[in-house]
Amino acid sequence: MTMTDDQLISILRDSGYKVTPQRLAICNYVLSSKEHPTAEHIHSEIVKKHPAISLNTIYQTMDMLIDLGLVQEMRFSGSSSRFDSNTSVHVNIICQKCSKIQDFESEGIRELWSRILAEMNVEPVGQRLDVYVLCDECKR
Amino acid sequence: MTMTDDQLISILRDSGYKVTPQRLAICNYVLSSKEHPTAEHIHSEIVKKHPAISLNTIYQTMDMLIDLGLVQEMRFSGSSSRFDSNTSVHVNIICQKCSKIQDFESEGIRELWSRILAEMNVEPVGQRLDVYVLCDECKR
DNA sequence: CTCCGTGCAAATGGTTTGCATCTTA
DNA sequence: TAAGATGCAAACCATTTGCACGGAG
Numbered sequence A, B: 001m002t003m004t005d006d007q008l009i010s011i012l013r014d015s016g017y018k019v020t021p022q023r024l025a026i027c028n029y030v031l032s033s034k035e036h037p038t039a040e041h042i043h044s045e046i047v048k049k050h051p052a053i054s055l056n057t058i059y060q061t062m063d064m065l066i067d068l069g070l071v072q073e074m075r076f077s078g079s080s081s082r083f084d085s086n087t088s089v090h091v092n093i094i095c096q097k098c099s100k101i102q103d104f105e106s107e108g109i110r111e112l113w114s115r116i117l118a119e120m121n122v123e124p125v126g127q128r129l130d131v132y133v134l135c136d137e138c139k140r
Numbered sequence C: 001c002t003c004c005g006t007g008c009a010a011a012t013g014g015t016t017t018g019c020a021t022c023t024t025a
Numbered sequence D: 001t002a003a004g005a006t007g008c009a010a011a012c013c014a015t016t017t018g019c020a021c022g023g024a025g
Helices: A005-014 A021-032 A039-046 A055-067 A107-120 B005-014 B021-032 B039-046 B055-067 B107-120
Strands: A072-076 A079-084 A091-095 A101-104 A126-133 B072-076 B079-084 B091-095 B101-104 B126-133
Touching: A005 A021, A021 A039, A021 A055, A039 A055, A039 A079, A055 A072, A072 A126, A079 A101, A091 B107, A107 B091, A107 B107, B005 B021, B021 B039, B021 B055, B039 B055, B039 B079, B055 B072, B072 B126, B079 B101
Parallel strands: A091 A126, B091 B126
Antiparallel strands: A072 A079, A072 B072, A091 A101, A126 B126, B072 B079, B091 B101
């Protein structure tokens, strides 16, 4: 979910979070990324502009974004967490071999999923839909 | 997926795994459990009959069951893995507060899910469908 | 008799915590 | 100037690994 710095700053301030250059950089990167990056990956990106940034700050900022409902954390076996800034209903297509994650989103899927929810008769506060595949590259 | 000892023994032998009392006990417990237990939980159950059993053996046996396709591992933020012996398409209804997991399975859901897969045009090797809720107890 | 499984202890590694220092509001 | 954020180092803890012994085939 990409947004302007002004929008972002309002959201942080409204929730009582202070605005720092590190936070802006991390948020901008994570919220516009389609890669479902790991903390390590985010760090290696942000360190280019903020050479002293610590992994700790990445984790704390992720906690903030999760608290704000702007990011979802996905844990997997045998690898670090991935952070997903797509907060609408969507399917994560995940390659079993290379761990690449691709989002799939459509009106049809939202419709079918809402029917599944209706059948279960629950009030969801969130969801995670993973499909495990072998991506085209790994299939070779 | 409950099965007889004989069925289980065949499956293990056919795949080159040796049959031990510990393995049988762990498999019987996990494959019949509806609780999506943690390794710690499994250990505390098996230790009643096998007082010397180690956590290590639990983890290794889980690896074996995953390899055999009889169990799926589910990782979460801030807690240990849960092992799910329901290998058919189903939805995990997970309480955000107490981490209780309840399976939901029906013909309707399998049908709707297969339509979602058709729309995405992928060949899945597995899936994980989580819905996060507040369970009735935690809602109070 | 050989190989694999077990249990113990130690290592691993992603994540969290404690704390002194710096920044934001 | 008070509350909160940052960066460093140390702690944590679920999981994994190394290894000597024991049991399965």
